[in-house]
Amino acid sequence: MAKSLNRRQFLEAAAGGAALASLAASASAQAPTGAAAFNIPSLGNGQRFDAGLVVDAARMLAQKPLIPLTATDLPEGYASLPFDQYSGIRMQPGATIWAGENRGFTVEPLHRGYVFSNPVSLFTVEDDMIRRVAFDRAKFDYGRVAPPPDNADLQFSGMRISAGLERPFEVASFQGATFFRAIARGQNFGAMARALILRPGEQRGEEIPFFRAFWIERPNPATAALVIHGLLDSESVSGAVRMTLRPGDVTYVDVETTLFARQALDHVGFGCATASFLSGPQSRRTFDDIRPAIHEVSGVQMESGGGEWIYRPVNNPTALQVSSFVDQNPKGFGLVQRERDPAAFQDDDQRFELRPSVWMQPLGDWGAGSVQLIEIPSEAEPNRNIIMYWRPKQALAAGSETAISYRQAWCWQPPDRPDLAVATRVRQGKGSQGRRRRFLVEFTGDRLADAGIVAATRAAITTQPGSIQNVRLWPYPERKLMRVGFEVDPGNDNLCELRLVLQAGGQPVSETWLNRWTW
Secondary structure (H helix, E strand, C coil): CCCCCCHHHHHHHHHHCCCCCCCCCCCCCCCCCCHHHHCCHHHCCCCECCHHHHHHHHHHHHCCCCCCCCCCCCCCCHHHCCHHHHHCCEECCCCCECCCCCCCEEEEEECCECCECCCEEEEEEECCEEEECCCCHHHEECCCCCCCCCCCCCCECEEEEEECCCCCEEEEEEECCCEEEECCCCCCCCCEEECCEECCCCCCCCECCEEEEEEEECCCCCCCCEEEEEEEECCCEEEEEEEEEECCCCEEEEEEEEEEECCCECCEEEEEEEECEEECCCCCCCCCCCCCCEECCCEEEEECCCCCEEEEECCCCCCCEEEEEEEECCCEEEEECCCCCHHHCCCCCCCHHHCCEEEEEEECCCCEEEEEEEECCCCCCCCCCEEEEEEECCCECCCCEEEEEEEEEEECCCCCCCCCEEEEEEEEEECCCCCCEEEEEEEECHHHHCHHHHHHEEEEEEEECCEEEEEEEEEEHHHCEEEEEEEEECCCCCEEEEEEEEEECCEECECEEEEEEEC
């Protein structure tokens, strides 16, 4: 993993490069690429659509080895386009799918190029019939890039989705591997999700699934929802993913995934989110930068199957860190951005305070497993070096079928929140002597305005290994805030797992704050 520092570009390049996919020519004159390339004519142009057919297609793919694919049809120079030139390729005004139909959504197919070299087939579903979205260079404004030949059939690299009738806003995009992202109204894009993650952080290397095709149902304005069906593939597994997008002040994405394992899989991740964390008050690493903090998310929040609310700040470590939070049937977990004060970042361009939190609510019985957190050392702001996902304890057997569903909330704060004080800021620095580290953790919440509760509140703090010294509480009931100060003495150890919860009368007043300190 030492070579994963430029993780975002690596993954996007893997998704768009020759390592993954191009769609072979088909015998169908109407649909020379796309579903027919996998010998599934029932999902091609002019056929009647049924969601079960995408599941059937995934099942059929899993019965054969992964087809090695190339991107040799991409015009010369497109794979090496600089980002600024590639991002200048946009669809002409009014050329997006369903433009002018007042359906509440429009879809902009995205051109191939830059690190997004591999083709993805796009289809719409209208009146239950499948219609292929054909590539037409006349629908694109190429800016400073020379257009491809007239007869080029390049397909697309993904799609961008806008929502709203009176004031449309870009709400989601799908591009590269199985990456997708969304925002709530008023936010800037930040964290990303992945439909599936396989073997991240392992010495044998990560396997990167990718989407081959999408079928997008024409939206009904009365439902304010967009339904997207995706066919994913990889060396070890194929799958069908159905996503229902409902944008608003909280944007929800319901995800239903059915996987078919070609091979045994002992490290699978669901509900995956990735984001960047370069620096912040809780981090020991500093950079020569005018901004006091640089991060898209501040931590991982969890509601365990037993009902405990947990918060773990994320960090930019000096060495790869992997943490596991063992659980049974989790109620929710996600990457959250808790810092909403622009003064904390002093960045008028990136506006990190407007980045979304991503909350995963499992639907159904998820059984035993763990929330996995991977923190990758990073020296560059664009790197998405924080990875979080659910890893089931039970491995997937070769030839098995697995179905799993969950609801994502792209939000300012998770829609499910505890009636407890939450950790809003963390700082650390040199302790009073030796190798000690000093921590200040701030909790805020309505309970901390109650004088009776505040008077009875104590801080329960533990560390493994090491010891806790010099604990002190500063209550500020007028601000609904309590600051907890303490020192950690690691002794001769270089790693300590910290746990802190505020309690009154033996009951929690706050969520449980966890942290990993490393020397």
